[in-house]
Amino acid sequence: MKAQIKNLQMSIVDANEKIRDKQQQVDDTKQKINDLEAQIKVLQKRIDERNQLLKQRARAMQQNGTSASYLDVILTSKSFGEMLDRLSAVNTIVNADKDIMMQQKRDQDKLKAAQAEVEKKLSELQGMLNQLEKMKADFNAKKSQANALMQKLGQKKDDIEKEKLSMSEQNDLLSAQKAAIDKAIQMEKGRLADEAQKAAEQAKQQNESSLSSSGSSSLPPVTSGMFTRPAEGYISSGFGAREGTYSGFHYGVDIANPGSNVPIVATADGVVSRSYLSSSYGNCIFITHDINGKIYTTVYAHMSARLVGNGAVVHKGQQIGIMGSTGESTGQHLHFELYPGPWIPSHATAVDPTHYINF
Known part of the structure; x- marks a missing residue:
């Protein structure tokens, strides 16, 4: 019976180490999820702000008519110099719009990836929590078994031990x-x-x-x-x-x-x-x-x-x-x-x- 108790004690120590390691994995995963959720909030805010800007630009274009084409710029220019100035202004607006759209697309892709990563981490976390609960249940079962064996040997309870070595x-x-x-x-x-x-x-x-x-x-x-x-x-x-x-x-x-x-x-x-x-x-x-x-x-x-x-x-x-x-x-x-x-x-x-x- 003493050999059984010793084997159980070694199993308990090993199980306790595994529980601590698994708990650390759970804590690390929770922190990664928190970091991803913070990143998602920042991305969502930027996307919402750009959406508002794009809506304002669309309303302005609707009220003022479609944006001028290059041909309109050339035909309505009073001089060659004015034509160059107006072409430069149109290019600037067009490039700015393209840049905004590209930034919006990049952030939307990042947002989608971050949300997918959160879903993945949440799934991993649930699996870890299930493993942790099982490990704790196994640990408690082994501890109960060890305590039962010690009681059979008439050993003392409530933090009392025989300070005796082989x-x-x-x-x-x-x-x-x-x-x-x-x-x-x-x-x-x-x-x-x-x-x-x-x-x-x-x-x-x-x-x-x-x-x-x-x-x-x-x-x-x-x-x-x-x-x-x-x-x-x-x-x-x-x-x-x-x-x-x-x-x-x-x-x-x-x-x-x-x-x-x-x-x-x-x-x-x-x-x-x-x-x-x-x-x-x-x-x-x-x-x-x-x-x-x-x-x-x-x-x-x-x-x-x-x-x-x-x-x-x-x-x-x-x-x-x-x-x-x-x-x-x-x-x-x-x-x-x-x-x-x-x-x-x-x-x-x-x-x-x-x-x-x-x-």
Whole structure:
């Protein structure tokens, strides 16, 4: 059954990514339709104005008789010079009329093409919306199936999880953590200054991109001090011993936020020691920090998506993921842990993050 849950969790993560991509396609198509409709309004206005002008010209010609022919101009001219002047005037009027008609034809063709494009985009949009609804229905079905399996295993509800990792996960984390600590110390000493500067520029571009494309949530403000808060939201479960139905010890804090695409950010400069999908922690990231010569470790769990990989250099306030409910979790939130020193499997050195971060 645990293997089923893990497979479902991987399917849920994949479905969530596809939903986000499809939603972006829908948003892009809606913007193209808006642009085309604005273009249609401009073209229609120009066409209407020219139609009015052409009607006025037609009425004037009807009232004054048909426009003079070249023969009339020649026969009624009193001199050769007057004839040339009148011929020039007639040519100017005729050419102006031709230009107006050509412009009118071009705009009418553009209008027809733009209207056809709108119809095409509207048809594509309807297809995308239908696909999106189906993807969301499939996603919800998989999520319900995963929740049902977890309930059969007696797992806790309402944003409660067993912060417990398998032995293989623990070994992988401890091995990767050592390399991350060495890299973080090198960063602190400045030997990776060039890499850090490049990563900072990439982080800035990524943050600007996330602000423009996330659609509903912005990055939390970067605060002074050693650490900044990892996500916007409220603390739904604090650090420490639990009583009653959910007894036990909670080695971190849970930050809940029901919004869509809620960003998760690195709380300080550091190196990603591990970024992977855990059966219990879901999409999770472990970051090693060297702050004022001392090692710290932060953990971010249950995300719907991870945006940085193993060994990545991250910076304070840089987006690293999106809040979700993967792994052993039944509600959208971020489970966040903080360790002075390296992470250890027993969690014995975990501290209350609220003592370091103003939530």
